[in-house]
Amino acid sequence: MAGSRKNRGQKKRAPRKASMHEILHGRHVVEEALRADRREFVRLSAREGSLAPEWSAVLDLAKEKGVPVVRLDPRQWSDLESGERDVQLQGCVLEAGPLPVLEGVDALCDSTPRDPSGKVILALDGVEDPQNVGSLARVADAAGAVGLLMTDRRSAPLTPALSRASAGAIEWQPVARVPNLVRGLKDLKKKGFWVLAADPEADRVLFNFPDALLTGDLVVVLGAEGKGLRPGVRAEVDHQVSLPMLGRVASLNVATAGAVLLYEILRRRRYRSKSD
Helix, strand or coil: CHHHHHHCCCCCCCCCCCCCCEEEECHHHHHHHHHHCCCCEEEEEEECCCCCCCHHHHHHHHHHCCCCEEEECHHHHHHHHHCCCCCCCCCEEEEECCCCCEEHHHHHHHCCCCCCCCCEEEEEECCCCHHHHHHHHHHHHHHCCCEEEEECCCCCCCCHHHHHHCCCHHHCCCEEEECCHHHHHHHHHHCCCEEEEECCCCCCEHHHCCHHHHCCCEEEEEEECCCECCHHHHHCCCEEEECCCCCCCCCCCHHHHHHHHHHHHHHHHHHCCCCC
8 A cells, every 4th residue: 555655646647649740861752852842841850060962952952941950969869860760860861740641532633633645543452561662652653653542441651661662752642542442443433544453363464455445544453462452442443464474483573563564554655656
């Protein structure tokens, strides 16, 4: 009882609230976040002393955007590093709010400009590895996809690690989340999109696929490695294509398969020669 009397009257410490801010690191991620200007910026922290020359442009960009630039002495920098486990900071970090996430396919379609050759949206079914999602976001941005469609559950959160895996490309990509991917695909089909999916078992090979079916508004659906597309999602797919595999392994990593698929669509739409 003595112990209970000792604690009697003491105020309980309130639980610490989780910060809504994120620490972005790596020059490409920080620079693309500043350029895209889709986050709330808090401050750019730089280690005292000399920085690598490539950081000069990032510092100038931060000042241009009105982001406070704070110099940290060695002790302060060490404290900052200790809070970022398994990460080697490179001399500057950007403290910022989370990336905006759109709700539903209407918001995704409204946020993207019209493309004469048609829009391409990348939809992910159960792809949870942030490295894969980051790589896919990087490819989607490079190949001209206008946005990503992901589910509320069974998908990767838009963390700084994912941004780093994308080399900052996710900072530019509109991302919409839906409770149910099947419903999301149905809604996109009502808007005139065709749904195309990669499937190792599909009879039609991507490189022999008719040009007409790779034009217009397309949703490219990729499933998780090993599991593939769920039955309900597969039922909404209009066309399935396979990638030729001439080696001994059965399939490609989902990010690699996505890169082949998206770039073939880009080639057919914009770079196909008249003699083909």
